[in-house]
Amino acid sequence: MPVLRRLGEQTGPAAPGDAAGPALERIIGFTFDDPGVPPGDDELTAFVDHMESIHGRFADLTWLTGGTMVSYHDMVRTVVDTLGPALVDVDLVVTVEASQDCRHQSFPGSLLCELLPGDPLMMGISEQGVAGPFTALRIAHDQVADGGARRALVVAMEQNTLPPDDAAVRPGRNLAVAMLVGPDGTMPLGRPRVARTAAPAAAGSTPPRGDVLVAGAALAAPPGRATVVRAPAGHPCLGVWLTLASLLEQGLAAGSRVVVADEDPVLPYRCEVVLTLPAAPHPDTATRPGRTRGSIARVGAPHPDPAAVPVRPHRRKELAR
Secondary structure, eight states: OOTOOOTTTTSSSOOOOTTTOOEEEEEEEEESSOOOOOOOOHHHHHHHHHHHHHHOOOOHHHHHTTSSOOOHHHHHHHHHHHHHHGGGTOEEEEEEEOOOOOOSSSOOOHHHHHSSOOEEEEEEEETTTTHHHHHHHHHHHHHHTTSSOSOOOEEEEEOOOOOOOOOSOOOOOOOOEEEEEETTHHHHHHHHOEEEEESSOOOOOOOOOOEEEEEOOOOOOSSSSSSSEEEOOSSSOOOHHHHHHHHHHHOTTTTOOEEEEEEEESSSEEEEEEEEEEOOOOOOOSSSEEEEEEEOSSSSSSOSGGOOOOBBBOOOOOOOO
């Protein structure tokens, strides 16, 4: 892992001034319904001690012992297994964790970088609510745009083995979304915007106009839009991205301008990004080993409710120690 590489150090060609800039190559959703590998007694004890140092003593541990305990390590392994050769020349990885890991291990980005070919730069964003994926995409966008990265992989994750608390949003399933950003995609990606509001519900600028608005569960959609697709509730950070993946799989009109916007119900963040579909379908032309130009896909069958879509299942694997 290139820990001494400076963020912004050029590794690829900067986009010319008249170029379309970074684009979304793929977006893929994953569910993990099978239980993870059970932890050993020593690991479980260490994890409980750690969690009680944060939350106080637990009177009941059934949330842990009866939970699925699918870790972020499990998730990133499946992402790499699924994308495989499409990860060639990815040199920037940004992970997004909705909450702390239910397994007392290292950060998932460290394992992810070991699994990827080459020597990617790794960054991680944790517990930033809906702003997490937008921030990760902004980093990927800027690095690809100025030549700091050739291609970027963003992996955002939610897990549901969590201690009881008063969190406003608790995920009901173990989920992940992987996004590939690079210069060869056919869906141009605008620079994501993450604004800090004075209060979580404070009024602010409305999202930019588009043909389709993918709106987060807590976002008040402005009137007068042609199509507003509301993301399902119950997702700390993945709702709009699961919805976007579902819409792209079902198909949108060529040239559509899609606005993805969300507002966190607790943290003072309002976020948005604009993506533009190609004016016409691009032929499947291989541009690098293991890649198809402009492929935008989601594993699983289309369904109007993204939370209910049976996507790529988790496969049990031995965890890295």
